[in-house]
Amino acid sequence: MKHSILLLTRYGRLGPSSRVRHYNYIPALEHAGFNVTIAPLLDDDYLHRFYSGKPRNPAALVKAYWRRVRQLLTAKQYDLIWIEKEALPWSPAMFERGFLGKQPVIIDFDDAWYVRYAKHPSWVVRSVLGRKFEKIVSTAATVTTGSGALKSWAERSNASRVAYIPSTINLDRYPVLPLPDGPFTIGWIGTPTSARYLALVADPLRYMQEVWGARVRVIGADRLSLPGLRIDHVPWREDTEGLELAACHAGIMPLREGPWERGKCGYKVIQYMAAGRPTVASPVGANTSIIAHGQTGLLASSSEEWVSALTSLAADRQKLIKLGLAARHRAESMYSLQYNSQTLISVFRDVLHARPLQSQNEVLENTSDEVFPKPSADSSYGVSLSFVKPNSAERHS
DSSP states (O other): OOEEEEOOBOOOTTTTHHHTTGGGGHHHHTTTTEEEEOSSSHHHHHHHHTTTTTTHHHHHHHHHHHHHHHHHHHGGGGSSSEEESSSSSSSSSHHHHHHHHTTTTEEESSOOOOHHHHHOOOOOHEEEEEHHHHHHHSSSSSSEEHHHHHHHHHHTTTTTTTTEEEOOOOOOGOOOOOSSSSSSSEEEEEEETGGGGGGGGGHHHHHHHHOOOOOOEEEEEEEEOOOOOEEEEEEETTHHHHHHHTTTSEEEOOSSSSSSHOOOOOHHHHHHHHHHHTTTSSSTTTTTHHOOBTEEEOOOOSHHHHHHHHHHHHHHHHHHHHHHHHHHHHHHHHHHHHHHHHHHHHHHHHTTTTOOOOOOHHHHHHHHOSSSSOOOOOOGGGGGGGSOEEEEEEEEE
């Protein structure tokens, strides 16, 4: 018997959170016997306008909300409701929950969305919606989170069942390629909204350009500019992002220290790791657990630490190779879509059959119908070091 799922995503496939934590799992879920109906709140046209800096279209937003209400009215026809963050943004928890009836609900978080209401500058918003997320997770059948910080928050918020499922990556889109020739290239990938964090490391990046002749390659934020910094802008495409990251020598993920940032799931780091490239990142949120410092990447807080970390990579191609291959191995063994799909499927089955949640190890040990093969010991990350021909980094004078 096939179970029907209503998937209420926030965005269409262009939205990174919706794509990574929901859309990418659809083939595995359908292979496992689930019928998934996808119902995004905001379509790709909305994000195209948002990312290009165009004003929001009020008529389109009204249409989106009306479409979502109609979707919610069909919720009782499904065996399970799968929600990205919340079903109706800016509406009270009681109103939202009223549409869902008694159907079991799984809510997924990949960011600290509860901060947006709880810390909103308007006291009206704080008083009406400040504890909305605590209320909706307390009635959910299961909450899935992409970081330990989000998992801890959900557990404190009286969620009865919480499962940690990291943001994962489809390794088929990330071939292991040799390091590129030419100057040391620092890569960053993300949306125009998250590109603001690059300003935190503008000085170290300028230093790397002035002293080492480094290039800064920004994928997905074509309007970003920082004084005194030369940026190579690369348009983002889902089918080429792995190849674009392979054109870099290392990736970066700077973050400030704050409640929103502490809830982040470190997906950029996972992308760099999948591409076989080491990361330099701020020691904030999930970065500290994803990166094995000194083994798959480097953590840096101050400008001096950022300069030191980037310089150590620019000066030593063998170090780039060693950390990059170890990073790829870590991505395969912990953060791949292939590895984590069965965990999500098990969560769905446990909810539908009202079973206790299994740990990830139990899922992988007990399942016999894997939808993807687990990475083997001789998988692609284990290429010989001679595969990537090391060249001594030439100091730029």
